[in-house]
Amino acid sequence: MIVEEEKFEVATEIGLMVGYLEICPVHEYVFSAEIDGELMKNACALGNFFISKKKPIVEIFQGNRRELTDKIQETGYWYPLGCPGCEKSEGGEIFRWISHQLKKE
Numbered sequence: 001m002i003v004e005e006e007k008f009e010v011a012t013e014i015g016l017m018v019g020y021l022e023i024c025p026v027h028e029y030v031f032s033a034e035i036d037g038e039l040m041k042n043a044c045a046l047g048n049f050f051i052s053k054k055k056p057i058v059e060i061f062q063g064n065r066r067e068l069t070d071k072i073q074e075t076g077y078w079y080p081l082g083c084p085g086c087e088k089s090e091g092g093e094i095f096r097w098i099s100h101q102l103k104k105e
């Protein structure tokens with residue numbers, strides 16, 4: 001179970017590197033920027049790259065690419081889509097809209 005949690009954390013870290021997952025600067029929640037889109041592919045590509053390069057960050061996966069990419073995908077579903085704090089607060093929609101627009105560029 002501990003190992004599973006560690007794997008999930010590694011997947012989260014990789015997701016954060018490419019913006020598949022984000023941390024809200026206001027509420028400090030981790031949230032997913034999207035589900036099953038380009039950013040997820042980028043995160044998986046980065047994970048595969050780390051495995052190819054035998055980076056210590058992915059050591060726990062012991063070269064199992066499939067498991068790593070599955071885990072990365074899973075994080076996107078596990079975290080809320082968009083910051084739950086921003087959803088509730090006034091102006092949250094605007095914040096979401098702006099961050100969405102910035103990503104498109």
Ligand SMILES: [Zn+2]
Pocket residue numbers: 024025026027028083084085086087
């Ligand atoms: Zn927020």
